[in-house]
Amino acid sequence: MTQDNQESIKKVSGMxxxxxxxxxxxxxxxxAIPSIYDGLKPVQRRILHSMRELEDGRYNKVANIxxxxxxxxxxxxxxxxxxxVQIGQKELLIDMQGNWGNIYTGDRAAASRYIxxxxxxxxxxxxxxxxxxxxxxxxDGRNKEPIDLPIKFPLLxxxxxxxxxxxxxxxxxxxxxIELIDASILHLKGKKFQIFPDFLTAGSVDxxxxxxxxxxxxxxxxAKIVQEDKTTLKITEIPFGTTTGSLIDSILKxxxxxxxxxxxxxxxxxxEVEILIHLVPGSSTDKTIDALYAFTDCEISVSPNACVIxxxxxxxxxxxxxxxxNTNNTVDLLKSELEIELNxxxxxxxxSSLERIFIENRxxxxxxxxxxxxxxxSAIDKxxxxxxxxxxxPVTEEDITRLTEIRIKRxxxxxxxxxxxxxxSLEEKIENVKHHxxxxxxxxxxxxxxxxxxxxxxxxxxxxxxxxDTIDATKVAVAxxxxxxxxxxxxxxxxxxxxxxxxxCSDIDDIIVFKDDGSMIVTKADAKTFVGKGIMHVAVWHKNxxxxxxxxIYRDGKNGPAYQKRFAVTGITRDKEYDLTAGxxxxxxxxxxxxxxxxxxxxxxxxxxxxxxxxxxxDLDFADLAxxxxxxxxxxxxxxxxxxxxxxxxxVSTLAPRQIWFDEDIKRLNADGLGVLLGSFKGEDKIxxxxxxxxxxxxxxxLSNRFDEELEVIEKWRPNKPISCVYFDAEKERYFVKxxxxxxxxxxQVFYNLEDAKxxxxxxxxxxxxxxxxxxxxxxxEEKEPEVISLEEFITVKGIKAQGNQLTTSKLKQINxxxxxxxxxxxxxxxxNEEDQQPTLFxxxxxxxxxxxxGE
Numbered sequence: 001m002t003q004d005n006q007e008s009i010k011k012v013s014g015m016x017x018x019x020x021x022x023x024x025x026x027x028x029x030x031x032a033i034p035s036i037y038d039g040l041k042p043v044q045r046r047i048l049h050s051m052r053e054l055e056d057g058r059y060n061k062v063a064n065i066x067x068x069x070x071x072x073x074x075x076x077x078x079x080x081x082x083x084x085v086q087i088g089q090k091e092l093l094i095d096m097q098g099n100w101g102n103i104y105t106g107d108r109a110a111a112s113r114y115i116x117x118x119x120x121x122x123x124x125x126x127x128x129x130x131x132x133x134x135x136x137x138x139x140d141g142r143n144k145e146p147i148d149l150p151i152k153f154p155l156l157x158x159x160x161x162x163x164x165x166x167x168x169x170x171x172x173x174x175x176x177x178i179e180l181i182d183a184s185i186l187h188l189k190g191k192k193f194q195i196f197p198d199f200l201t202a203g204s205v206d207x208x209x210x211x212x213x214x215x216x217x218x219x220x221x222x223a224k225i226v227q228e229d230k231t232t233l234k235i236t237e238i239p240f241g242t243t244t245g246s247l248i249d250s251i252l253k254x255x256x257x258x259x260x261x262x263x264x265x266x267x268x269x270x271x272e273v274e275i276l277i278h279l280v281p282g283s284s285t286d287k288t289i290d291a292l293y294a295f296t297d298c299e300i301s302v303s304p305n306a307c308v309i310x311x312x313x314x315x316x317x318x319x320x321x322x323x324x325x326n327t328n329n330t331v332d333l334l335k336s337e338l339e340i341e342l343n344x345x346x347x348x349x350x351x352s353s354l355e356r357i358f359i360e361n362r363x364x365x366x367x368x369x370x371x372x373x374x375x376x377x378s379a380i381d382k383x384x385x386x387x388x389x390x391x392x393x394p395v396t397e398e399d400i401t402r403l404t405e406i407r408i409k410r411x412x413x414x415x416x417x418x419x420x421x422x423x424x425s426l427e428e429k430i431e432n433v434k435h436h437x438x439x440x441x442x443x444x445x446x447x448x449x450x451x452x453x454x455x456x457x458x459x460x461x462x463x464x465x466x467x468x469d470t471i472d473a474t475k476v477a478v479a480x481x482x483x484x485x486x487x488x489x490x491x492x493x494x495x496x497x498x499x500x501x502x503x504x505c506s507d508i509d510d511i512i513v514f515k516d517d518g519s520m521i522v523t524k525a526d527a528k529t530f531v532g533k534g535i536m537h538v539a540v541w542h543k544n545x546x547x548x549x550x551x552x553i554y555r556d557g558k559n560g561p562a563y564q565k566r567f568a569v570t571g572i573t574r575d576k577e578y579d580l581t582a583g584x585x586x587x588x589x590x591x592x593x594x595x596x597x598x599x600x601x602x603x604x605x606x607x608x609x610x611x612x613x614x615x616x617x618x619d620l621d622f623a624d625l626a627x628x629x630x631x632x633x634x635x636x637x638x639x640x641x642x643x644x645x646x647x648x649x650x651x652v653s654t655l656a657p658r659q660i661w662f663d664e665d666i667k668r669l670n671a672d673g674l675g676v677l678l679g680s681f682k683g684e685d686k687i688x689x690x691x692x693x694x695x696x697x698x699x700x701x702x703l704s705n706r707f708d709e710e711l712e713v714i715e716k717w718r719p720n721k722p723i724s725c726v727y728f729d730a731e732k733e734r735y736f737v738k739x740x741x742x743x744x745x746x747x748x749q750v751f752y753n754l755e756d757a758k759x760x761x762x763x764x765x766x767x768x769x770x771x772x773x774x775x776x777x778x779x780x781x782e783e784k785e786p787e788v789i790s791l792e793e794f795i796t797v798k799g800i801k802a803q804g805n806q807l808t809t810s811k812l813k814q815i816n817x818x819x820x821x822x823x824x825x826x827x828x829x830x831x832x833n834e835e836d837q838q839p840t841l842f843x844x845x846x847x848x849x850x851x852x853x854x855g856e
Contacts, residue, residue, distance in 0.1 A: 032163035033170050036308040036315070036325055037148040038127075039156025041163065043083045046072040048093065049146055051119050052128050059097050059116035066112055074139045081112045090159045090174070091200065093123040103200060104273050106243030122455045126153045132336045150333050153451065154180045154326035156308070157195065157319055168314055170307035172213065173197035173240070175319070177459040181452045184327040188445050195319055197304075198463045199240035201273075206468040213304045213319035220468055223247065223298040227285050228276065231263075233292075235275040239300045240463075244269045250297040251277065258480025258507070259295040260288060286706045290476040299468075331444045335437065342433045346392055349426040351402065354395065356423065357387045358403050359414045367404075376404065469666040475542065475704065477506035483525065487535055493528035505540050512541035512569065516589045518554050518581035520630075522572045536592055544570050546671075547655065549598040550630075551591070551622045553605075553637060553645055558586035562642050564620065565634030566600070566627045582633050591645040598655035600625070602648045608641040623654050657682040660701050662714055667707045679716035688717035688742070690764055694752025696723065696742055712764055719744065724765040724791045725751060726772065726807060726815060730758035735812065738804030739797045751800045765791070767820035777813040784810070790821060 034041050040048070050069040054060050066080045073080055088094040089103050098115030101108050109115060119127075127149055135144040160174030176198035183193040196207045197219060204222045211217025224237035238247055244267055254260050261280045268274040279288055293299040306317050310325075317325075358364065363383035367376045380400045388395055436443040483505050484496035491499075492511065505511070509525045516534040522541050523529055546568055553564045563582070572578070581587035591603055600622035607616045625635060657680035661670050669678075669687075678687060681701040690696045690713035698717055699705050707714065722739045729736060731754075742749055752761055763772060769792045776784040787808075795805045 032165035033168075033307055033309050033314060034156055034161050034163070034172075035148055036156070036310045036317075036322060037329055038151045039154070039159065039161070039326070040149065040151075041083075041161070043069075043073055043075070043080060044087060045149055046145060047080060047084050047087065048119075048123070048127060048149060051094075051117070052124075055119055055124070057118070059095075059118050062112040062115045062117055065117060071143050072138045072145045077112070084112075084117070085109045087159075088117060089200075092155075092158060092177070093120055093127065094118075095120045102269075104238065104244055104269050106245055126451070127151050127155075129333075129337060131340050132333055150336075152330040152333050152447070154184065154323050154330075156326065157323055160197075168307055169305060171303070171305045172308075172319070172322075173219070173302065173304050174199060176461045178452060178456045179461065180323065181448050181456070183323055184330070185445050185448050187324055187327050188331070188441050188448075193320070193323075195323060196465055197240075198461050200462060201240050201242075202237035202462040202464075203239050204237075204464040204466050204468075207465055208467060210304070211318075213306045213322075215305050215316055216303075218301050218303045220299060220301050221463075222293060222468065225289050225292060225298065227289075230285070231279045231281065231283070233277040233279065233285060233288065235277070235298070236273055238273055239297065241300060241302060242297050244273060244275060247297050248275065251292065254291070254295040257295075259477055260291045261478050262288075284704070286702075286704050287476050289706055290471050290704060291478065294471045294473045294476055327444075330447075331440060334444055334447060335440055338433055338437050338440075338443075342430065342437065345426055345430045345433060349423060349430065350391060350393060351399065352419065352423050352426065353391060354384070354388075354399055354403060355406065356416070356419045357384060358406070359411055359419075360416055361387060364403075364406075364411065377401075380404070467665040469663075469668045472543075474506065474509055477508050479504035479506055481505060481507050481525070483511070483538075485535060485538055488533075489530075490533040490535065491528055491530055492535070492538055493526055495527040502538055503540070510541045510543070510574065511538060513538050514550075514580075514589075514592060514594075518552075518579060518587045518589050520569070520578045520580055521575065522569075523575050536589060537594055539594060541569065541572075546570060547597055547658070549595045549600075549627060549655070551593045551595065551601060552580060552589065552634070553591040553603070553620075554581050554634075555588045555590055555642065556582045557584035559641070560584060560587075561639045562590060562605075562637040563634035564622070564625060564637050565632055566622060566625050567630040567632065568627065569630055578630065580630060590642055595653075598627070598653045600651035600654045602651055604646045604648045605637060606643045606646065607638065608643045610640055613640055619648060621651065623651050627654070653682075656680065657685075658701070660687075660703075662707075667709065667711065669701065669703045669705060671703065678714065681716065686717045686744075687714065688766070689714050690723070690766075692761065694725070694727075694750060694761055696749045696751060698742060698744065698746060698749075713766055715766060717742070721766060721768060722797045723751070724763070724767070724770045725761060725804070726763035726791075727752055727754070727761045728759055729754060730756040734809070735762070735807035735815075736804040737791060737795050737807050738802055739791060739795055740800040740802065741797060742800070749800055762815050763817055765817065765820075768792070768823035769821035771818040771820055773816040773818050774808060775813045775816065776810055788818065792821075 031042065035045075038045065047065070047069050050072065051060070051065055054065060054068060062081060062084060065084065066077050069080050070077065084094070085100060088096045088100050095118045096115070097117065099110040100115060129150045132150040134147045136147050137143070138145050156172060157175045157180055158177055160172050162171045163169060174197060175195050179195055179198070183195050186193040196210060197205060199205070199221070203224055206220040206222075209218050221239040221241075223235050223239055223242075226234050226236060228234045235247070238244060248265055248267060251260070251262070251265060255262050261283055263278040263280050265278070266276040268276065277288075277292075279285065304319075306319055306322060307314055308317060308322065309315070358380070361383065363380055366379040366383045370376045370379050377397060377400050380403060381395065384395055384400075481494045481504065482497075483492070483494055483502045484499045485492050485502055486496050486499040492502075492513065494507070505525055507525055510522050511525050512520065512522045513531045513535060514520050514537040515532060516536045519532075521531055523531070549566055549568055551564075551566050553562060555562050560582075565580075567580075593599075593601060602619055602621045604617060604619055607613055609616065620637065628634075658671060659680050660678045661673055661675045662668075662678050663670055663675035665675075678701075681687075685701060686698040687701055687705075688696065688698060689707060689711060691708045692710040692712050719741070722741055724737070724739045726735060726737050728734075738751070740751060763770075769790060771788060771790050774787040774789065776786070789807075794807075798804070
């Protein structure tokens with residue numbers, strides 16, 4: 001190698017470092033991350049600028065727009081057309097014609113040569129103003145393109161954006177058009193505001209952890225699932241970021257894994273989403289809905305990450321900070337536009353005044369004797385001087401030159417009165433603009449209000465904001481596997497198919513095992529698990545199960561006394577072995593039962609023969625024993641050796657009726673004291689629900705039940721408590737009252753089904769003695785006194801299908817529901833109401849128990 005060749009060698013590491021930084025900066029600034037000023041990526045900005053260049057009010061072929069955009073964007077046509085379709089599908093800036101794809105199904109748009117586009121009126125008004133736009137040379141230097149478009153609206157938050165660059169990414173969720181304008185107005189008024197995502201695909205969103213769109217936050221988004229009938233569910237809205245195809249794939253995958261059971265699925269989506277899920281006979285619709293949220297894309301979690309380019313630097317902000325920046329930028333742009341308009345008006349006023357002076361004072365005659373151009377300019381300048389003291393700026397040579405260009409025809413037809421009127425109109429406009437500049441914030445507020453009034457129609461919120469319930473996957477998973485036991489060797493699991501079958505369970509269930517040495521363990525359902533010999537009881541275990549009570553009698557040690565105890569297992573550490581006895585070696589379980597609703601048996605204890613014992617047999621009632629923690633030693637049964645313990649008779653549940661609450665935010669039942677207390681429930685007690693459509697249902701108090709969004713009434717059902725309804729029949733133009741009782745059936749009971757859209761339910765009451773007040777309108781200036789009616793006296797209880805009695809023949813202004821009359825309940829109803837207010841036995845026990853470990 002020669003000396004010259006050695007000197008030409010460069011270090012690759014240095015070159016790589018420089019090139020990588022250049023590339024990373026380019027991707028961040030020029031491709032993936034939007035500008036905070038106009039909310040656009042470079043390709044989007046260039047597409048809109050190109051469309052404005054071609055704008056003539058008619059549709060343009062997208063292929064032509066893409067071709068024109070390539071003057072500014074140094075990338076391929078596919079990248080430009082894809083970006084344009086994405087802008088169009090957000091339904092704000094581009095007026096589309098042709099097949100632009102489907103945001104519900106994920107179908108692609110037709111080729112760019114087949115579809116057309118033009119700018120919307122909103123875009124033309126809000127996005128462009130060449131007078132306030134700052135320009136830069138295009139990539140090849142042949143054209144000029146905007147650095148940022150002067151957008152007078154928080155477009156970035158309205159459209160949302162997603163991009164991946166080198167070393168960072170951005171994900172800003174779309175927000176509601178109207179709510180963004182309202183938030184901007186609140187900011188300008190100095191008030192606080194909150195904004196939350198809104199999606200074109202609708203659905204519902206839980207924004208509890210949104211964290212104002214900052215990194216680390218998240219939102220949960222759900223599809224809208226309704227029950228079509230007893231065996232069919234219908235999805236009518238899908239989560240943001242999914243399509244009907246991806247959603248159906250996730251459902252089929254969950255079905256294949258056995259998490260849910262469905263018969264078939266149909267996709268009838270066209271202009272609106274419609275996915276029908278047909279369930280297998282006997283499936284619970286409520287549990288299936290929960291399972292769809294737990295195991296499929298019917299519920300997804302999205303983590304926002306608001307990264308923007310601010311002054312050529314990536315910056316992480318909250319959506320509130322972005323909106324404040326966009327709003328302040330809009331105020332600055334409005335100020336610039338007003339200042340430009342003021343300058344133009346003043347210039348127009350200045351020349352119109354000069355023109356009037358020039359013609360009115362016949363100064364054009366002064367140039368007749370002049371032979372040179374300098375002389376002409378000087379003569380006009382000299383003629384103007386006595387008349388220009390009121391002008392707002394000095395007269396320049398350029399002004400005089402413009403005066404010389406006035407045609408003789410204009411001078412001959414010049415109307416001084418019209419000229420003066422025009423000048424005065426300019427003065428009014430100037431004062432108006434100055435007023436706006438002096439009151440810039442109020443002007444900006446009116447600007448936003450005008451945008452809302454002009455373009456806000458049809459842009460109401462689509463995604464419902466609500467708090468989601470937390471679904472326990474183990475409770476909604478379908479029993480998709482069979483569970484077995486090998487008692488001889490001490491194994492349990494799903495793969496022991498040659499051994500004893502126990503039950504069906506889900507592969508995500510927890511299994512609880514009790515052994516005859518008084519030990520207990522909870523483990524995951526697995527193919528094969530060794531738990532030890534002496535297995536006494538195996539079952540599926542649910543965390544925080546307060547209703548399953550275990551009754552136990554055990555001998556403490558080889559020859560020790562016997563104890564009895566009742567306990568629940570609500571919290572554990574998985575795969576840890578617990579000792580339920582006093583802990584002495586050689587302890588043995590003499591009697592054990594697991595009771596799903598706290599049942600207490602009566603047992604006979606038979607003692608071994610002993611010279612000191614006269615009575616060798618006695619009965620024990622577990623109902624006399626308090627429920628304590630699993631670690632308690634228990635109560636002494638006897639000090640003498642027990643021969644055996646025999647079951648004598650079943651007992652009833654010792655648990656007080658279960659208190660149930662209804663959480664109005666998530667429309668779910670709970671036993672945790674959240675929401676409104678419905679009452680204490682036991683056995684066959686039911687919950688009454690009535691919706692706005694006039695449909696009553698009786699449902700169980702199972703915590704997995706789901707409830708109608710249009711719920712009007714929910715309470716504990718009392719069979720002898722009548723329901724009162726006042727409704728308006730539009731066909732007969734009359735108000736009717738009916739009172740009825742419901743049958744004890746799970747089928748929906750319809751008490752109102754008038755199809756006329758003008759008919760409606762006015763009052764639904766479940767009070768024993770409801771009272772209403774009728775308010776009448778004025779007739780010929782005379783006012784009729786309000787009328788108070790006791791519905792119990794007005795009409796007797798009739799069948800649910802009865803039309804009812806006519807309430808009044810007069811027109812009504814409104815119907816008020818008054819406090820019901822006092823009602824003396826029967827002894828049985830009083831007892832029920834007392835139970836509704838009393839804590840359960842478990843509530844009392846839990847206050848004393850402090851030794852329960854919380855596991856996974």
